[in-house]
Amino acid sequence: MRGFGPRGKNPRDRGSNPRPATTQPPYLTSLSYKEVGWFVECWLSSPEALAPKGIKFIFMCSHEPKDIYFIEDLHEHASLISESLSRTLSVGGLRVVFSDNEVIGSDYMLYSYKVFHEGDYVGTCRFVTYCNKLIKSLCTISSGITFEGS
Amino acid sequence: MRDPDSLPPGQRAIPNFIIYRILGQPEVDINSWRLRISGDVSKPLTYAYEDLLKIVDTSYVSDFHCVTGWSVRSVVWEGVSLRRLAMEAQPLKGVEWVYVRSLDKYTTVIPYEDFLDERGLLVLRINGKPLSPEQGFPARIFIPHLYGWKSAKWVSEIFFTKEYKDGYWEALGYHSRGNVWREERFK
Numbered sequence: 001m002r003g004f005g006p007r008g009k010n011p012r013d014r015g016s017n018p019r020p021a022t023t024q025p026p027y028l029t030s031l032s033y034k035e036v037g038w039f040v041e042c043w044l045s046s047p048e049a050l051a052p053k054g055i056k057f058i059f060m061c062s063h064e065p066k067d068i069y070f071i072e073d074l075h076e077h078a079s080l081i082s083e084s085l086s087r088t089l090s091v092g093g094l095r096v097v098f099s100d101n102e103v104i105g106s107d108y109m110l111y112s113y114k115v116f117h118e119g120d121y122v123g124t125c126r127f128v129t130y131c132n133k134l135i136k137s138l139c140t141i142s143s144g145i146t147f148e149g150s
Numbered sequence: 151m152r153d154p155d156s157l158p159p160g161q162r163a164i165p166n167f168i169i170y171r172i173l174g175q176p177e178v179d180i181n182s183w184r185l186r187i188s189g190d191v192s193k194p195l196t197y198a199y200e201d202l203l204k205i206v207d208t209s210y211v212s213d214f215h216c217v218t219g220w221s222v223r224s225v226v227w228e229g230v231s232l233r234r235l236a237m238e239a240q241p242l243k244g245v246e247w248v249y250v251r252s253l254d255k256y257t258t259v260i261p262y263e264d265f266l267d268e269r270g271l272l273v274l275r276i277n278g279k280p281l282s283p284e285q286g287f288p289a290r291i292f293i294p295h296l297y298g299w300k301s302a303k304w305v306s307e308i309f310f311t312k313e314y315k316d317g318y319w320e321a322l323g324y325h326s327r328g329n330v331w332r333e334e335r336f337k
Contacts, residue, residue, distance in 0.1 A: 050322070104218055105159070106162075136323055
């Protein structure tokens with residue numbers, strides 16, 4: 001039997017960052033816009049890997065880092081993202097409500113908002129900050145949700 | 151040179167594993183369970199649990215690191231070298247990714263280079279005992295320098311591929327590799 005000490009060669013020496021050939025999932029639509037002087041680019045996709053969890057759509061947004069020192073700043077951003085999501089899905093009246101937040105490691109934080117449509121829970125938006133800078137926004141929309149008129 | 155007792159950046163040690171079952175606890179019939187190795191390989195393979203027990207070749211002590219920030223120190227891992235499984239299946243030239251599927255339909259993707267790490271393991275035993283259902287019986291992946299979400303539990307298929315495809319957490323924005331020393335938590 002082969003054995004190793006508690007720690008082998010330094011894995012930090014491993015080569016360069018792997019670059020997926022397809023850096024973005026296949027997207028149904030994409031949009032980019034400037035709101036409040038701030039560049040945001042979003043993709044809507046339906047990742048097969050999330051189907052077992054009952055997730056139909058992912059709306060992922062990349063943007064320039066933005067300082068988030070107050071939760072109110074994030075509420076404003078969450079509303080903007082939900083408006084973009086509404087436009088992309090052609091669904092009016094999506095509303096986001098802050099749910100909770102948690103630390104990831106020591107520098108990252110994950111803020112979660114529940115997404116409601118006409119009072120019904122339809123998904124979740126998550127916002128990732130690194131050292132209090134917002135770096136990623138991502139919303140999930142559940143399967144089995146039908147939007148009237150969409 | 152890294153202090154051998156140091157934890158990766160942003161991690162803190164806790165006494166025991168926190169159990170995650172994001173898609174629930176799958177039921178396992180060990181008599182019908184098979185590990186399939188497939189995709190871009192010359193020799194697709196299928197192993198029963200008993201087959202794997204006969205080829206256990208690796209045991210070592212290593213820490214486990216969860217992307218949320220906790221680590222469990224000095225876990226004894228025992229199983230079959232992933233490199234050995236790969237060499238037996240003979241991946242085709244150009245393979246860059248390994249897609250792992252589990253009985254609960256959880257998926258994750260691992261760079262081929264990291265999959266072949268000398269300490270990459272298909273784990274059958276932890277701390278001297280067979281895996282518990284909560285720890286992924288009958289088999290789970292473990293690659294010490296990658297965050298725990300790459301250590302898929304209840305593994306049913308290892309799929310070699312030239313094309314990248316997000317697994318469960320990667321689709322939710324987590325990193326395509328997840329190296330703990332580079333703190334590759336998010337894409």
